[in-house]
Amino acid sequence: MLKNKVSHCQMQALCLRELSRVFAVVSALLLLVCQHAWADDDWKVLGLQSINDEQSGGLFIERLYWQGDHVDQLFYRCPEQLTVYPIHSCDKAALSFEYAGQKFQVAGKTRFDWSDKHWMADVKLSDANVYFKLDSADPQVLMNLDKVNPLMLVERFVGLPEWARSIGMEFSGLVTHHLLSGQSSTQEASFSGLDFEYSTDIIVAGLGGTISAELDQSGQQMIYQITLNQGEMLFDQLYVNFVAYPVSIRGQLAGLFTDEITFSTAVNNRQSLQSAVTGVIRQDELIIRKVDIKVPDSHHFNQQILASVLRIYGFGQTEMSGGFSLSAAFDPAGVLTEWQLLLDDYYLLNDRRKLQADAMTGVVNWGAQQPVEHSQMRWQQLVLAGMPVNQSQVEFIYLADQFALNGIHEFPVFDGSIQLRDFTADGLLSDAVDLSLKATIAPISLRLITEKLGWPEMSGSISGDIPGLVKRGQVIEFLGGLNLAVFQGQMKVDNLSMERLFGVAPVIAADISFSGFDLAQLTETFGFGRITGLLSGEVNGLRITNWKTDRLDARVYTVKTKGVKQTISQRAIDNISSLGGIKGAISNTFLRFFDDFRYQKIKLSCVLHNSVCQIGGLKNQGNQFVIVEGGGIPKINIVGFVRSINWEEFIDRLLNANYGN
Amino acid sequence: MTLFSFVWISACVTINVYFPAAEVESAAKEFVGDVLKGDGSEQPAKDDQSALFDGHDIRLMAHQLNPLNWFIGQAHAQSADITLSSPAINALKEKMKSRFSLSLQGYLNQNVVGFTNDGFVEVVDASNLPLRDRQTVKAVVADENRDRTALYREVAIANDHPEWEEQIRQAFVKQWIAQANSGWMYQNQSGQWVKK
Known part of the structure; x- marks a missing residue:
């Protein structure tokens, strides 16, 4: 009907x-x-x-x-x-x-x-x-939304792509729509509870703030201004809590409803971030053209954003201040072509990794293919793996995966310097980095080094030539060797290598040999009790892990030399005896009336493995070995009977001159 | 002729350097057991009767009941010469134990993290964690894997065979998975995540 x-x-x-x-x-x-x-x-x-x-x-x-x-x-x-x-x-x-x-x-x-x-x-x-x-009478339509998900309306009327259907939010505000021009706008509308999960690594939750936007349908463009002060975001390794780190976003979209939408967006935080991104969205693919990030207050930025990312890379608890900026450019396909990092009075400290930079200022330029301008960096002080480099600067070229120092550089270290020539690194982005280096260490006073390390003060100096280095996996091996002039004798460090220098359990390994050490000076330095004579020795397979001695195969022995007296003091004998746990070996006997004794030879060896030192000396027989073979009258021999000793305890006894007092 | 044969045989001495798989596995077993016990905190009690006697305990008991082993058992037990206690390894172990108690154990129990088939840990499913924790778990996993990378190398070096690193890692792969609690996730040989 x-x-x-x-x-x-x-x-x-x-x-x-x-x-x-x-x-x-x-x-x-x-x-x-x-x-x-x-x-x-x-x-x-x-x-x-x-x-x-x-x-x-x-x-x-x-x-x-x-x-x-x-x-x-x-x-x-x-x-x-x-x-x-x-x-x-x-x-x-x-x-x-x-x-x-x-x-x-x-x-x-x-x-x-x-x-x-x-x-x-x-x-x-x-x-x-x-x-x-x-x-x-008015071609403008007013739409008032009160805690509504506008996407739900869009979905009901025209439909949404699959990924956008899960976006939840509450929007409150006035939207005006001009029926003739097709322009829509909203001013200071509020939104909250915006949830969107693209993947478990790209997700926003509870976003809230205000939005002002103008959409021009016929002009196919939109401008927007958003403040975000609620909610949080995870973008791969980057996490932002917008309550603690509110941002304002301002930008525009052009070419809407076409196959290629261009966008430019600025994201700012009042205290520590000014950034801008431009790019295009082509067939649902995001192609970035340019990124500029300026961080005027890196202390705040680090506390809120960067520290938690650095933690993932093992550089947690890094402190920083000063400013830096980073800009990057991409080709039309969105491939990175160049970037530039500017540091301005930048300070960085990571105690755990023994890294520090004071007042660092300069620029790092990188290009994928085209040669870029030279990079320059200067600093008040730099500490790398605990080694302080005084005020100086560096100039280098960084192109694709190649790094090269530009010219000869001399870095002041304490009262000496390290001169680098021809330092290049190829294949930086691959596992097989090809390094080349020629370095000379101009004499650096051991007094300053030992002071820095908190060791007993030593006189002498360190110098050397490093004609090259090789990287094998995580291990960097230095060719050539270092020479140390110390205790009036010579020390040579060969096969020096470093492993995981800025990583977990950093390792320094080397083979060391020395000769002609003035025992008097050495024993005085360590307050051991005076011994005179000349000492030679080798420390093979030395491996220092986590800044502690892990392994070594060492022997030290005196070398009888014409014109050099070989005497050992009562205190030194007491101290050597104390290695075996005997307190006051001499001072408790009548021999205490003698200050010094002559000796024929002193020898001590230690093979350290698994925290245990297999100790030895002269005439090793079974558990028995001779450390000091006396000479003259009274003749004092020190004989050891315990071949295995805990390393920590051994060092403690060797260096602790007050043992037994 | 006899003399010639003797010289010939003497000239053909072959030296077999073998990887002490059983010893390494036994050492890895102890290490993994220590780490998974955590840093002083008690392991969650198993809630079924099987916890009273697991396979290892039963084998141990049978071993001790065999009169032959009263004489020779101890000698064998001490023949393994694989060390897992250099200062570097000890430091790594302490870090791993403490991390296990503080965070990793919780993530394993929640199936957020699992043991991979190459001796590391990986985020399996963090979707139930708050966002901030999803970033934290990435840091925990990265820290643990850095320690494990260093561990496998340090164990090889502590035993004077840096070239054993790969085999040592394989021995640990077995142990991490073997000693995982039931309910934890691990990656099988074909790369799939399965619940133990």
Whole structure:
């Protein structure tokens, strides 16, 4: 029966014209919510029917077409008596319709004045706090959203891509939409609870803040300004808590609704971040063109953002201050072509990794293919793996995976220097880094080094030549050797290598040999008790891990030399005896009346493995060995009977001159 | 002729340097057991009766009941000469024990982290963690893996065979998985994550 009426009405153009004014209200509303152009000349109505009973009046339209789109099952009902002419007004109008398979219901006030053709509607979606205000005199539609997910509306009307459907949020604010120009805008609207999970590594939760935006549909562009002060974000290794680190985002999108959207966005934090990113979105692919990041206060930036990322790379608890900036450029395909890092009075300290930089200022330029400007860096002081490098500067070229020092550099270290020539590194991004280096160490006073290390002060100096180095996996091996002039003798350090220098359990390994050490000076330095003579020895396979001696195969022995007296003091004998746990070996006997004794030879060896030193000396026989072979009268021999000794205890006894006192 | 044969045989001496797989595995077993005991904190009690006698305990008991072993058992037990206690290894072990108690154990129990089939740990599923913790677990995993990388190398060096590093790592792979609590995730040979 209904269908008959519909088809009947469909045939009657007069019927349609009479009622079309009322539909103007209804259709304008539909046009608005569906974001279509304001036009009233393309409408077609199928199955129009007037509904009137005693309490209410209304309309039913089976299908309403316009501009190639349509809605179905449209009911417009007013609980009051429906008056069409001269004025239609309804305070509690209800409208329902189906669009794209979804049912919509709105309720509110409608008014149509036949005399001046002025109409207005003030309605609310029945299942969401979305209020529409339309006025035929004003091509602007006001939409008030109160804690609504606007994406849910978009999804209901035009659909969303799969990934966007899971985005949750609450939006409150006024959105204006200009029906003629197609421009929409919102000012200082608030949003909260924005959740989006792209993957377990790219996720935002509970984002909130304010948004102002202007969308120009015909110009295909949008400008926006967002403040984020709620929620948190994880982007791979980067975590940001926006409550602690609020940011403002300002930017624009161009080429909207086309295959290539260009964007430029600035992200700022009032205290410590000014950044800008430009790029394009092409077929759902994000291509970055340029990135500029300026951090004027790296202390704040580090506390809030950087420290937790550095922790993943094993550089947790790094302190920093001063400023830095980083800019990067990409080619049209989004491949990084160059970057530049600028440091400005930058300070960095990582105690655990023994790294420090004071007042570092300069620029690092990197290029993927094209030669870039030389990089330069200067500093007040630099500490690398505990080694302090005084005020100086460095100039280098960094191209693709090649690094090369530019010219000869001399870095002051204590009162000497390390001169680097031809330092290059190839294949930096690969596992097989090819290093070459020529270095000379100009004499550095041992007094200063030992003072820094907290050891007993030693006189003498260290110098040497390093003609090259090789990197094998994590191990860097230095060719050549270092020469130390110490205790009036010579020491040579060969096969020096370093492993995981800035990593876990850093290792320094070397083979050491020495000769002609003045024992008097040496024993005096360590407060051991005076011994005179000349000492030679080797420490093979020395391996210092975590800045502690881990392994060695060492022997030290005196070398009888013409004109050199070989004497050992009572205190020294007591101390050597104490290595075996004997307290006051001499001082408790009548021999205490002798200050010094002559000796033939002293020898001590230690093979350290697994914290245990296999100790030995002269004439090793079973558990027995001779450390000091006396000479003259009274003849004192010191014989050891314990071949295994705990290393820590051994060193403690050897260096602790007060043992037994 | 006899003399010639003797010289010939003497000239063909072959020296076999073998990897002491059993000893290394036994040492790795002890090390892993220590780490998984944590830093003084008690291991969560097993809630089934099987905890009273696990396979190892039963084998040990049978071994001790065999009268032959009253005479020769101890001698064999002491023949292993693999050391896992250099200062570097000890320091790494202490770090790993403390990390296990403080964080790793919790992540393993929650199946956030699992043991990989190459001797390391990896984030398996962090989706139930708050965002900040997802970053923290990355740091814990990175720290643990740096320590494990250093550990395998230091064990090889402590035993005077740096070239054994790979085999030592393999011995540890077995032990991490073998001593994992039931319910923990580990990666099988084909790379799939499975629950123990």
